[in-house]
Ligand SMILES: Cc1cc2nc3c(=O)[nH]c(=O)nc-3n(C[C@H](O)[C@H](O)[C@H](O)COP(=O)(O)OP(=O)(O)OC[C@H]3O[C@@H](n4cnc5c(N)ncnc54)[C@H](O)[C@@H]3O)c2cc1C
């Protein structure tokens with residue numbers, strides 16, 4: 001049994017986000033972190049490893065420096081890392097990204113007992129689409145928004161969150177789960193783990209390695225192969241210095257409620 | 267090059283809306299999306315159709331969608347569709363779409379919509395825009411939208427006024443960036459749409475009566491379904507989930523002259539917004555609220571859509587936990603309180619007077635929508 005976890009390196013959007021004058025993000029000014037939901041996915045996998053001794057493989061698609069993130073995750077306890085990296089893969093939308101990641105996962109091999117895990121959503125692209133799309137491309141059942149995962153033999157029982165409650169869903173392995181922060185508290189790297197990480201295998205899958213896979217078609221990957229394109233991007237109107245509403249009466253409150261309604265906040 | 271049905275874009279027509287139901291009841295987003303779909307369909311000169319899946323008898327819920335603008339509702343009834351299941355829904359929806367070929371397909375960005383839509387888009391080989399907050403067909407309308415909502419120099423750009431692509435605008439990077447996505451080469455063009463954003467039309471009984479119900483043929487067997495929903499549990503009493511809350515109304519030492527009354531006012535405001543009550547450390551240290559309510563450096567860090575601070579001075583340790591909220595509203599009787607420095611909207615006044623008026627004004631504004 002093994003668990004393959006998809007992890008993405010993302011700019012930390014929780015703090016100050018710098019925007020270039022042309023409306024693009026100034027990525028250089030932001031720290032990169034492992035996508036928070038993916039940390040929960042890794043922790044869930046490591047918990048299963050603690051319990052069963054299964055293997056945990058972390059996979060990322062990104063530029064070469066993303067290998068550093070894989071080393072950190074291996075220092076937490078993951079056994080192997082795979083970096084999927086090629087110029088041909090750049091600019092992919094979620095459809096193309098999922099196709100490439102599915103090809104990489106299939107190349108690693110998904111067996112009867114295995115689970116593929118993703119975060120629910122990456123904090124940069126913010127789409128939450130890659131997990132379900134990988135599942136479709138691999139023909140695996142999916143359970144998203146996992147807040148609790150129990151595995152018993154080949155049956156996985158998941159608490160799947162809804163806005164107003166939850167569902168309990170049973171799936172058979174192999175399957176794909178997307179994880180949310182309610183699932184667990186990710187552990188830290190251990191000293192022993194940091195020593196061990198450089199002896200663990202980290203492989204790079206480049207275009208050559210994946211190009212003959214059935215899912216890799218030059219016309220459906222990368223910027224050109226992506227079904228969606230970014231037509232325009234822009235920054236929302238800057239948060240002003242704030243506005244003091246005059247008076248503290250009924251009219252003031254109505255003015256405020258009107259603003260909130262107009263902005264679709266209420 | 268691969269050949270996809272979805273690439274034959276001239277064969278696709280009409281705007282479709284996935285109409286989500288839970289326990290046989292339509293979701294509010296369905297009406298919002300039908301209303302928006304109506305506008306888009308008018309711009310394109312086509313029909314807007316609902317797609318409603320559910321158990322036996324779900325057809326009876328369909329006509330109501332007509333009242334908000336649907337010309338037609340496609341209804342798929344099967345006991346296996348009574349409760350949402352990814353495999354069953356994706357199978358039926360993709361089969362029906364491949365057969366009937368809508369050009370645009372909108373889905374509410376609920377926890378269910380965001381599970382279903384990407385699965386379908388991947389199967390149909392088409393593009394999907396996530397969690398949209400704005401949709402346009404007409405370029406003139408889109409330009410007007412950019413004028414109001416961006417700093418782009420729209421006059422300095424060339425526009426193809428004949429462009430008929432659906433322009434789907436969405437926030438990314440935690441709301442720091444907006445992107446307009448198009449899907450020019452494949453159909454249907456798909457989008458999940460954030461609940462609560464699109465305005466719903468006034469209900470029109472005559473249109474509801476005129477709405478056509480059609481039941482497309484589909485097949486669905488147990489072999490198509492690989493997961494089993496064993497229970498659906500509705501949340502009982504809401505725990506104080508500050509981190510997950512979209513709306514937080516926090517109280518501070520400013521409630522000291524009537525602690526119970528102050529908390530009650532905050533609860534009423536929070537209830538009206540569908541949010542929860544939090545507090546500054548002063549309120550926790552005084553024993554007025556339990557520790558799980560604390561916002562700040564040694565409490566919780568929150569990013570709600572709206573954070574309302576009532577009688578909180580805005581100490582640095584408090585700000586640390588709430589300054590990244592999307593919108594901050596502060597009520598404080600002291601106009602130099604530091605909380606006003608980070609507030610989007612400030613009201614200088616007595617929270618005991620202002621809060622009930624604000625609750626009432628919000629109730630009225632929501633009712634007027
Ligand atoms: C401003 C902007 C808007 C965009 N809007 C859209 C859009 O509407 N539709 C669209 O199709 N594309 C869109 N994209 C492209 C999209 O962001 C990229 O395809 C991105 O690589 C994956 O999407 P995501 O970041 O939203 O990931 P999500 O789908 O949110 O990620 C979910 C999970 O999938 C896994 N995962 C995602 N990416 C990787 C990776 N590279 N390596 C390993 N695991 C991964 C992780 O486990 C992650 O937690 C947009 C891009 C930008 C910059």
Ligand SMILES: Cc1cc2nc3c(=O)[nH]c(=O)nc-3n(C[C@H](O)[C@H](O)[C@H](O)COP(=O)(O)OP(=O)(O)OC[C@H]3O[C@@H](n4cnc5c(N)ncnc54)[C@H](O)[C@@H]3O)c2cc1C
Nearest residue numbers: 518519520546547548562563564565577578579584599617
């Ligand atoms: C190490 C450390 C960690 C801390 N961590 C936290 C933390 O996590 N969270 C936190 O909140 N604090 C924290 N604090 C405490 C912080 O420094 C402040 O003491 C605390 O936030 C003050 O709470 P307050 O704003 O409710 O009270 P005050 O500062 O006393 O402010 C009360 C405000 O109410 C206003 N007011 C009074 N009556 C009314 C009325 N009728 N109508 C309207 N306004 C009125 C006043 O003008 C005043 O601005 C920490 C402090 C330390 C040293």
